[in-house]
Amino acid sequence: MTVxxxxxxxxxxxxxxxxxxxxxxxxxxxxxxxxxxxxxxVQPWRIDVVAGTQLDELKAVMQRRLAEVxxxxxxxxxxYDIYPKELVSPHRDYRFKLGEDMYATMGxxxxxxxxxxxxxxxxxxxxxxxxxxxCSLDRRMGPPQWSDLGMxxxxxxxxxxxxxxxxxxxxxxxxxxKTVGQFIGLPPERMLFCGMSIGHRNPDxxxxxxxxxxxPLADFANFHGC
Numbered sequence: 126m127t128v129x130x131x132x133x134x135x136x137x138x139x140x141x142x143x144x145x146x147x148x149x150x151x152x153x154x155x156x157x158x159x160x161x162x163x164x165x166x167v168q169p170w171r172i173d174v175v176a177g178t179q180l181d182e183l184k185a186v187m188q189r190r191l192a193e194v195x196x197x198x199x200x201x202x203x204x205y206d207i208y209p210k211e212l213v214s215p216h217r218d219y220r221f222k223l224g225e226d227m228y229a230t231m232g233x234x235x236x237x238x239x240x241x242x243x244x245x246x247x248x249x250x251x252x253x254x255x256x257x258x259x260c261s262l263d264r265r266m267g268p269p270q271w272s273d274l275g276m277x278x279x280x281x282x283x284x285x286x287x288x289x290x291x292x293x294x295x296x297x298x299x300x301x302x303k304t305v306g307q308f309i310g311l312p313p314e315r316m317l318f319c320g321m322s323i324g325h326r327n328p329d330x331x332x333x334x335x336x337x338x339x340x341p342l343a344d345f346a347n348f349h350g351c
Contacts, residue, residue, distance in 0.1 A: 128283065139293060139335075141291070141327055145256075155281065162276050163277075164270070172258060172260055182308075186304060191249060201300070201301055228241060230335050253327075258320065259317060259319070290323060290324065295320045
């Protein structure tokens with residue numbers, strides 16, 4: 126698989142088959158991904174991989190936590206704002222259309238808030254994926270190191286495609302840093318950045334037909350002297 130093919134076939138998968146992912150595969154992927162660019166070779170990423178019975182335990186922990194939230198317990202604070210408080214056009218429009226397109230694949234109307242909330246809760250069961258990855262970094266790191274995380278995680282996702290696997294990066298896990306941190310043993314000085322679902326896509330689920338739109342080149346690029 127070429128890099129272009131990996132990029133073209135990578136997308137956020139939201140329903141997975143239960144087929145296990147071998148441990149040697151994720152070890153190989155993470156080792157190769159560590160060649161991702163890193164300013165000053167700081168290499169800020171720290172990774173925790175969860176699978177098997179421990180993943181089942183984490184899902185059960187999250188079910189209990191979500192039940193507590195439903196009862197009004199909002200004591201846990203997110204690590205950061207996933208989106209700007211004032212997301213302006215065209216970025217707001219891109220986000221809105223993605224949500225509408227996703228729910229349309231499953232025939233869930235905008236008015237059916239309860240079903241939409243139940244679907245969103247599947248994030249915290251990793252959409253049925255057999256493996257989960259968490260990415261964290263030292264709290265003293267700044268925006269340049271956050272960009273390093275993005276390059277590392279993109280490398281992971283492309284290498285997973287080369288292995289015939291799929292993924293879904295999930296910043297929503299940063300909403301429950303205490304719950305996740307206690308489970309995987311994050312020290313206080315490390316901030317939970319995101320999670321990621323890893324496995325084989327379910328080819329029969331309609332949500333996996335979704336292909337997010339991308340703006341045309343002319344909308345985001347200017348060329349100077351070329």
